[in-house]
Amino acid sequence: MAKNVKEGGLIKESQNITPILEVNGLSTSFLTATGEIKAVRDVSFSLYKGEVLAVVGESGCGKSVTARSVLRLIEPPGYIKSGQVLLNGVNLLNLSENEMRRIRGAEISMVFQDPMISFDPVYTVGQQFTEALLAHKRISRYEAKQKALHMLSAVSLREPERVFKSYPFQLSGGMRQRVMIAIALAMDPQVLIADEPTTALDVTVQSGILTELRRLNKEIGCAIILITHDLGVVAELADRVAVMYAGRIVETGSVYDIFDHAQHPYTRALLASTNPAKEDGWLITIPGQPPVMASLPPGCSFAGRCPEASGLCVHSEPKLYPETSEHRVSCWHTQSEERKIAGA
Ligand SMILES: Nc1ncnc2c1ncn2[C@@H]1O[C@H](COP(=O)(O)OP(=O)(O)OP(=O)(O)O)[C@@H](O)[C@H]1O
Numbered sequence: 001m002a003k004n005v006k007e008g009g010l011i012k013e014s015q016n017i018t019p020i021l022e023v024n025g026l027s028t029s030f031l032t033a034t035g036e037i038k039a040v041r042d043v044s045f046s047l048y049k050g051e052v053l054a055v056v057g058e059s060g061c062g063k064s065v066t067a068r069s070v071l072r073l074i075e076p077p078g079y080i081k082s083g084q085v086l087l088n089g090v091n092l093l094n095l096s097e098n099e100m101r102r103i104r105g106a107e108i109s110m111v112f113q114d115p116m117i118s119f120d121p122v123y124t125v126g127q128q129f130t131e132a133l134l135a136h137k138r139i140s141r142y143e144a145k146q147k148a149l150h151m152l153s154a155v156s157l158r159e160p161e162r163v164f165k166s167y168p169f170q171l172s173g174g175m176r177q178r179v180m181i182a183i184a185l186a187m188d189p190q191v192l193i194a195d196e197p198t199t200a201l202d203v204t205v206q207s208g209i210l211t212e213l214r215r216l217n218k219e220i221g222c223a224i225i226l227i228t229h230d231l232g233v234v235a236e237l238a239d240r241v242a243v244m245y246a247g248r249i250v251e252t253g254s255v256y257d258i259f260d261h262a263q264h265p266y267t268r269a270l271l272a273s274t275n276p277a278k279e280d281g282w283l284i285t286i287p288g289q290p291p292v293m294a295s296l297p298p299g300c301s302f303a304g305r306c307p308e309a310s311g312l313c314v315h316s317e318p319k320l321y322p323e324t325s326e327h328r329v330s331c332w333h334t335q336s337e338e339r340k341i342a343g344a
Pocket residue numbers: 030032037039057058059060061062063064065066077078293
């Protein structure tokens with residue numbers, strides 16, 4: 001693929017540039033009547049200033065639970081089992097709920113999958129926008145309104161005054177999504193988590209929102225975690241990609257590594273299943289089903305669908321490897337004989 005690949009995380013590490021956000025060994029489960037759903041298992045990634053990290057994978061693989069865990073928005077019967085979420089070196093998992101409230105929105109903003117649930121239907125967009133600003137910033141109500149109007153036009157909403165006075169139901173889905181992005185970015189967050197920001201929107205609206213996201217990412221320099229089903233969007237917007245399967249990252253690397261040198265059979269299947277002719281961008285045609293999350297098999301969770309599975313795969317789960325590379329893969333077939341023997 002012809003794309004300028006930005007400096008990767010490892011290069012930044014070697015330059016002593018510390019990530020804004022570092023997630024280490026994050027595991028989140030839901031205790032249900034059918035058993036423990038291990039929705040997120042030992043997930044680790046870093047995010048650097050100005051970077052766009054795309055998180056991709058089939059429905060139910062743990063993308064949203066990962067994002068919500070970063071913000072500690074997991075409600076019972078869910079809980080974060082283990083790991084670290086370091087924002088500029090501070091572990092968010094150790095903060096009090098009050099401290100966490102200050103982080104949410106201000107330091108890390110999130111655009112949720114369904115913008116309607118993020119709005120209160122009884123207040124206007126303007127009231128909700130200004131209240132959000134006043135809660136996090138030391139500015140007057142007048143300044144909050146001016147900032148809100150500025151951000152509404154920054155996300156290319158025509159007639160920002162009219163949008164400001166509207167109730168959420170008076171706006172189209174695309175406009176609500178833009179308002180969400182405007183509110184999220186008005187906080188000047190260090191990190192923006194966008195969970196399927198364009199799903200369910202028509203193609204022209206999608207492309208407008210993505211153009212805004214990219215422009216704002218470049219101008220404001222905030223790092224973005226972009227959760228999406230659409231590999232076309234990933235190719236266009238992301239610097240790095242994490243591919244999730246059954247709660248784990250199974251391959252991660254630069255957009256170039258993933259699109260031109262994918263090694264995990266699941267990533268390769270995802271890429272092969274992309275059908276650009278389809279309007280919704282990504283048609284999943286990978287044979288078989290993901291495993292039941294409440295009773296995961298002992299070995300590689302992709303083994304039941306993998307054309308390359310061997311005896312080792314069924315018994316032992318591979319780790320992401322090599323640890324020292326930016327491009328890491330969790331598949332026995334990409335690992336050395338010594339590791340295979342140790343894993344068996
Ligand atoms: N409140 C909950 N109770 C029980 N299980 C849950 C709950 N929320 C999520 N899960 C389970 O956690 C797993 C991961 O869910 P998640 O929402 O992160 O998937 P996703 O990758 O975001 O999928 P999608 O692409 O459909 O949004 C799924 O198996 C889901 O059923």
